[in-house]
Amino acid sequence: MSYTFTKSSELFQRAQKSIAGGVNSGIRKMELPVPVYFERGSGPSLWDVDGNHYLDFQLGQGALLYGHAPEGMAEAIAAQAKLGCHWAAQSKLEIEVAERLQAMVPSAELVRFNNCATEVVMAAFRLARAHTGRPYILRFEGHYHGWSDEGTVSASTPQRLWGADSENPPSYHQSQGVIPAVPEQFIVARWNDPEHLRRRVDQFRGKIAAIIFEPIGCNTSCIEPIPGLLETIRELCDRDGMLMIADETITGFRFGASCAQGYLGFKPDITVFGKAIGGGTPFAALVGTRAAMTKITSGEVMHAGTLNGNPLCLAASKWCLDKIISLGNTHPASIQKLGCKLMNGLANLGRENDIPLLPQGPGIAFQTMMLKPGAADGPARDYRDHVLRHDQPRWAHLRRCLLEEGVRAIERGLWSISLTHSEADIDEALRRAATAFKRHAGMWNAARSAINAKATA
Numbered sequence: 241m242s243y244t245f246t247k248s249s250e251l252f253q254r255a256q257k258s259i260a261g262g263v264n265s266g267i268r269k270m271e272l273p274v275p276v277y278f279e280r281g282s283g284p285s286l287w288d289v290d291g292n293h294y295l296d297f298q299l300g301q302g303a304l305l306y307g308h309a310p311e312g313m314a315e316a317i318a319a320q321a322k323l324g325c326h327w328a329a330q331s332k333l334e335i336e337v338a339e340r341l342q343a344m345v346p347s348a349e350l351v352r353f354n355n356c357a358t359e360v361v362m363a364a365f366r367l368a369r370a371h372t373g374r375p376y377i378l379r380f381e382g383h384y385h386g387w388s389d390e391g392t393v394s395a396s397t398p399q400r401l402w403g404a405d406s407e408n409p410p411s412y413h414q415s416q417g418v419i420p421a422v423p424e425q426f427i428v429a430r431w432n433d434p435e436h437l438r439r440r441v442d443q444f445r446g447k448i449a450a451i452i453f454e455p456i457g458c459n460t461s462c463i464e465p466i467p468g469l470l471e472t473i474r475e476l477c478d479r480d481g482m483l484m485i486a487d488e489t490i491t492g493f494r495f496g497a498s499c500a501q502g503y504l505g506f507k508p509d510i511t512v513f514g515k516a517i518g519g520g521t522p523f524a525a526l527v528g529t530r531a532a533m534t535k536i537t538s539g540e541v542m543h544a545g546t547l548n549g550n551p552l553c554l555a556a557s558k559w560c561l562d563k564i565i566s567l568g569n570t571h572p573a574s575i576q577k578l579g580c581k582l583m584n585g586l587a588n589l590g591r592e593n594d595i596p597l598l599p600q601g602p603g604i605a606f607q608t609m610m611l612k613p614g615a616a617d618g619p620a621r622d623y624r625d626h627v628l629r630h631d632q633p634r635w636a637h638l639r640r641c642l643l644e645e646g647v648r649a650i651e652r653g654l655w656s657i658s659l660t661h662s663e664a665d666i667d668e669a670l671r672r673a674a675t676a677f678k679r680h681a682g683m684w685n686a687a688r689s690a691i692n693a694k695a696t697a
């Protein structure tokens with residue numbers, strides 16, 4: 241019997257009278273059949289206001305690497321709350337967290353804290369421009385770096401704007417109200433094409449302050465870098481004095497204690513951390529080599545924030561980092577094993593039900609790409625390849641069926657595994673998914689016609 245969402249629907253109706261659009265982050269509106277209202281979480285499980293139970297692979301957009309309400313974290317936060325929630329001043333805790341980062345991540349020679357990764361990215365861009373005295377940042381199409389005027393440029397450029405010249409991807413921001421000059425400060429390149437990247441850098445040589453990237457493109461199809469790509473970025477940055485900025489907001493600590501930079505073997509100048517560094521609390525960090533952080537150290541680059549180094553978040557982060565350290569080299573191997581099992585199980589269910597589902601990624605996180613009718617098989621190579629072959633309406637329908645059977649993935653198709661998921665949870669998720677896949681397969685042709693009819697009406 242699939243889930244119903246009566247109370248969530250009622251709350252969403254009510255929310256729209258007091259909360260603009262009914263949600264507090266635009267993407268949450270994508271959840272079908274209705275944005276779900278939750279009451280409680282524990283480990284890999286979530287319960288909503290209608291009493292429905294979910295095995296959660298959305299995990300707070302990836303922040304909950306340690307699962308929901310992990311034992312010990314609430315106690316750490318509560319103990320700190322009794323001593324004070326906020327000082328806007330120094331604490332021993334902030335040094336303890338910074339020292340843990342130094343010990344875990346070789347490129348983290350110096351650290352500054354913020355409240356979310358969007359802020360950290362803004363700081364990293366400012367720092368890079370000041371460090372080099374150059375105006376431009378090079379970024380990759382389909383990589384997301386937060387919701388600011390600077391962060392979202394070309395994260396999801398619509399196909400109609402690609403133009404005929406794939407050598408010059410346009411700078412595009414999806415939001416109205418952006419300062420018009422901001423997107424113009426970005427040089428956009430295609431991911432996974434080192435020769436194209438070289439040409440793009442040469443085109444603007446001497447004017448680029450930094451290259452920013454998601455080491456694994458988790459915001460578009462969980463696309464891994466092809467061999468040689470990260471080496472090319474490092475080489476070009478060293479050659480031209482640009483800063484290499486790794487945005488590890490999703491990959492940080494998920495890919496092991498030394499993060500994706502340890503997992504993939506590269507050393508950036510600056511790294512952005514968010515999400516798992518705070519385990520669900522509003523916490524983020526800008527880290528970098530001593531040389532790259534010079535202008536913040538000297539105060540020539542402004543970096544500020546009333547809530548920076550907030551003790552509640554620091555207490556949570558210290559608990560999270562200690563958890564990762566305690567796992568030694570069992571992390572990320574254990575979540576990767578579970579993730580690969582889930583990926584294979586979902587791929588099998590796709591085959592059994594004639595659904596063109598293509599899970600891709602390293603398992604620690606992965607994407608369920610849904611192929612359009614007639615699209616070529618094989619993993620997506622870059623953003624445009626993903627857009628051309630991924631059937632978003634069909635994935636949204638399958639995602640809804642999964643949700644109705646109690647399996648929850650990120651709306652756009654990304655799945656994450658937590659340290660609290662077990663083999664039994666993966667088996668149970670696949671049992672539930674089997675029902676969801678059957679329902680989707682039975683309903684999809686009619687659902688597609690209805691979606692098409694609505695689009696043309």
Ligand SMILES: Cc1ncc(COP(=O)(O)O)c(C=O)c1O
Pocket residue numbers: 301356357358359361384385386387454459487488489490514515
């Ligand atoms: C790679 C990346 N960078 C930056 C951000 C912005 O993080 P936040 O929403 O916590 O500000 C995100 C958010 O999803 C992200 O995925």
